[in-house]
Amino acid sequence: MTTAPAQPKKETRIQRQKREVILEAALDVFAVHGLRGATLDKIAAAAGMSKPHVVYYFGSKDAIYTTLLESLLELWISPLKDLSPKGDPMTEILTYMRRKLQMSRDMARESKLFATEILHGAPRTADTLSGDLKALVDEKATIIAAWSDEGKLAPLDPHHLIFSIWAMTQHYADFDIQVRAILKPTRKNDVFDEAEAFLTALFSRSLRPEAAE
Amino acid sequence: MTTAPAQPKKETRIQRQKREVILEAALDVFAVHGLRGATLDKIAAAAGMSKPHVVYYFGSKDAIYTTLLESLLELWISPLKDLSPKGDPMTEILTYMRRKLQMSRDMARESKLFATEILHGAPRTADTLSGDLKALVDEKATIIAAWSDEGKLAPLDPHHLIFSIWAMTQHYADFDIQVRAILKPTRKNDVFDEAEAFLTALFSRSLRPEAAE
DNA sequence: TCATTTTTTGACCATTTGGATAGAAATGCA
DNA sequence: TGCATTTCTATCCAAATGGTCAAAAAATGA
Numbered sequence: 366m367t368t369a370p371a372q373p374k375k376e377t378r379i380q381r382q383k384r385e386v387i388l389e390a391a392l393d394v395f396a397v398h399g400l401r402g403a404t405l406d407k408i409a410a411a412a413g414m415s416k417p418h419v420v421y422y423f424g425s426k427d428a429i430y431t432t433l434l435e436s437l438l439e440l441w442i443s444p445l446k447d448l449s450p451k452g453d454p455m456t457e458i459l460t461y462m463r464r465k466l467q468m469s470r471d472m473a474r475e476s477k478l479f480a481t482e483i484l485h486g487a488p489r490t491a492d493t494l495s496g497d498l499k500a501l502v503d504e505k506a507t508i509i510a511a512w513s514d515e516g517k518l519a520p521l522d523p524h525h526l527i528f529s530i531w532a533m534t535q536h537y538a539d540f541d542i543q544v545r546a547i548l549k550p551t552r553k554n555d556v557f558d559e560a561e562a563f564l565t566a567l568f569s570r571s572l573r574p575e576a577a578e
Numbered sequence: 579m580t581t582a583p584a585q586p587k588k589e590t591r592i593q594r595q596k597r598e599v600i601l602e603a604a605l606d607v608f609a610v611h612g613l614r615g616a617t618l619d620k621i622a623a624a625a626g627m628s629k630p631h632v633v634y635y636f637g638s639k640d641a642i643y644t645t646l647l648e649s650l651l652e653l654w655i656s657p658l659k660d661l662s663p664k665g666d667p668m669t670e671i672l673t674y675m676r677r678k679l680q681m682s683r684d685m686a687r688e689s690k691l692f693a694t695e696i697l698h699g700a701p702r703t704a705d706t707l708s709g710d711l712k713a714l715v716d717e718k719a720t721i722i723a724a725w726s727d728e729g730k731l732a733p734l735d736p737h738h739l740i741f742s743i744w745a746m747t748q749h750y751a752d753f754d755i756q757v758r759a760i761l762k763p764t765r766k767n768d769v770f771d772e773a774e775a776f777l778t779a780l781f782s783r784s785l786r787p788e789a790a791e
Numbered sequence: 792t793c794a795t796t797t798t799t800t801g802a803c804c805a806t807t808t809g810g811a812t813a814g815a816a817a818t819g820c821a
Numbered sequence: 822t823g824c825a826t827t828t829c830t831a832t833c834c835a836a837a838t839g840g841t842c843a844a845a846a847a848a849t850g851a
Binding site: 397398401402481486498499525529532533535536537544546563566568571 | 694738741742786
């Protein structure tokens with residue numbers, strides 16, 4: 366058998382490491398060039414191995430891309446899971462926003478990977494979006510709606526609130542070139558520190574319930 | 579001369595129309611597939627003409643893409659120009675936000691085109707970003723900062739405020755698949771109508787100056 | 792040590808794709 | 822009407838690229 370190890374029952378440590386190296390390199394390449402723009406040659410070069418070797422481990426370029434998406438989707442979505450109905454509403458939401466911003470900072474490549482994927486129609490994540498992700502968002506939206514009803518938060522549509530957190534935090538990862546081009550020589554502070562301060566102020570103000578009662 | 583008409587002194591009406599048809603078709607294709615994913619064959623098919631004919635009018639795929647970007651960039655940026663220091667601060671900003679949202683609704687393809695371009699490093703718009711666009715944003719940021727200083731608006735960083743408007747409005751165009759997947763069967767309202775209501779509330783609340791004095 | 796399995800790659804192939812060529816069809820113009 | 826110019830396309834070509842293959846090198850295990 367010359368075939369690749371696919372998903373053998375026992376993946377040796379070496380196999381895992383090699384696959385990891387390839388995925389890491391592929392993430393670099395896909396984030397910059399997208400699926401179509403990425404070539405096996407570029408990925409192989411980035412991984413420091415030959416093209417057939419890359420194919421040996423994953424079978425195809427598409428398989429690498431799909432593996433990446435699947436293995437990162439869970440992680441990418443996870444921060445929202447921690448939004449708890451037991452916490453203080455404002456704190457819960459601000460904490461979620463900050464974690465998402467932190468992810469944009471630390472995982473810009475992943476953010477760009479998902480952005481391109483969804484931008485191009487999410488052909489291989491559509492199921493997750495309308496399945497698990499929708500369920501999760503609906504669940505958390507219910508929690509937020511309850512907070513609003515109890516007067517603990519301003520009455521903002523919770524789904525769109527979540528969208529706005531995604532949009533603004535991911536913006537700093539996905540469009541970093543633009544953000545930096547505009548902020549360029551002036552600012553001495555770190556862009557993400559500024560963003561955190563800004564977003565905290567923005568959401569604090571808009572979520573604070575009316576003093577009324 | 580078999581060469582394409584490039585930029586002849588007088589572009590006939592027919593030439594303009596043909597070029598327009600090609601650009602329109604190319605916008606469809608580029609918005610969905612990106613630069614690398616788009617092929618001359620797809621563009622030609624979408625334009626209802628042969629591949630050599632497309633090349634005849636534009637010379638290369640890249641030229642079509644570049645032409646599109648350049649011809650749309652101005653339009654894409656323009657709404658910000660109307661933000662006037664003479665108007666009511668809150669109205670000016672909300673109006674700008676609504677116009678941007680309207681553009682996401684009516685020009686989703688253009689939004690995706692720019693999103694992919696910037697996401698992939700903005701190789702052919704970097705100059706505009708750090709040039710004209712930066713200048714424009716800086717100018718408007720100054721206006722907004724003045725409003726804040728005068729107590730007519732809450733003290734939010736104006737650059738990041740503009741980013742947040744871009745991020746949230748464009749999100750509805752660029753990630754419409756995701757937005758729709760999550761909102762899907764439930765909502766009967768138009769997504770953009772909901773978005774406008776939400777964003778109006780969000781920005782109204784966060785921009786309103788403290789009643790203080 | 793030596794046979795077996797796994798890892799690694801150079802060379803190669805088929806397809807896709809951007810684009811060139813040559814010439815046909817249409818159009819304009821005298 | 823006939824020549825020139827413009828518009829249009831069938832066909833072809835070369836480069837890029839995803840992937841195969843056979844065989845070498847390395848590791849494994851008896």
